[in-house]
Amino acid sequence: MDQFYHASDLVKFATSAFQQIEISVDRADIMAKTLVEADLMGHTTHGLQLLYPYLREIESGGMAKEGFPDVLADKGSAITWNGNFLPGPWLVHQAIELCLERIDFHPIMNVAIQRSHHIASLASYPELATKHGLMIILYSSDPNNETVVPHGGIEGIYSPNPIAYGIPTESDPIILDTSMSTLANGMVLRKKAAGELFDAPWMLDSTGTPTRNPKDFAEDPPSVILPNGGLDLGYKGFGLAILVEALTSALSGKGRSEPPGRWCSSVLIQVLDPAQFGGLDHFKSEMQHLVDRCRQSEVRAGDPPVRMPGERALELRRKQLAHGVSLHPSVMVSLKKSSKMLDLSLPVPID
DSSP, X not given: OOOEEOHHHHHHHHHHHHHHTTOOHHHHHHHHHHHXXXXXXXXXXXXXXXXXXXXXXXXXXXXXXXXXXXXXXXXXXXXXXEOTTOOHHHHHXXXXXXXXXXXXXXXXXXXXXXXXXXXXXXGGSTXXXXXXXXXXXXXXXXXTOOOBOOTTOOSOOBOOOOEEEEEOOSSSOEEEEEOSXXXXXXXXXXXXXXXXXXXXXXXXXXXXXEESOOTTTTSSSOOEEOBTTHHXXXXXXXXXXXXXXXXXXXXXXXXXXXOOSSSOEEEEEEEEOGGGTTOHHHHHHHHHHHHHHHHHSOOOTTOOOOOOTTHHHHHHHHHHHHHOEEOOHHHHHHHHHHHHHXXXXXXXXXX
């Protein structure tokens, strides 16, 4: 039987866990809310499932407890930081706040971050901008991760390289968070741990044979992930993955040619102000027109109506905020390990 939890109790638990290992309360709160936001929106491999791995990273020194990013360049609308392996969710929040502070003076703000720690689910961030009538695009890569093959190859060269965006409309924002690979690392690890197969051959085994089985992932030699588009159309995902590499690791000044030997992220955050282009009212109206046309488009007999990117995630979040958050079993494993590690009481399910 499924158990449900108040989102506020989950945030409190994660915040307490981070504070107990000497993360300041403001940073712990941001990290906790970012992880819970992912679970609220259904991105369960990048939500509270990351709590225990993050705690272990902090305990080992892989994730820095304190400090600030070094400003490597500041051209007003183009800023580059060395993240010093600080918590990724906190760094991304700081970068977006900086963009919001300067957006009146620069219609497009850009913050590139090298050597951030992992930034969790990119879907957790777009509404920080869209609620202000701004558009946002986020890109991320891990210069230490080589789990995705280039189209036509059999050797892992780069990371899943997600892109996320948020676009304001006259109704809900349009939100997308997707990888340039067929699978995210977290989903592969979840399936591997459960001994489950994927629905299609989205990976190659260590001999280069297409497979649905992630059993050799993280082994030597490993199975690897195909680019988005799979065996037939993977050139599309491969091409976009190269763009992400250019906008993150290359643009920030540190990346795959100098791997740091630890879990990290290279990041680019772009915030655009439609009011300073063709006007915010026109922008929202134009996007709402497209939303309405897509939703009203004909579908095959028996199929549901067209759903916009992020629509299901936003509906799920509203439902779970009202009725409680249902946690995936692997998320509960992370919470139990965190509880044992720090002698914290687990959140209590809703009666």
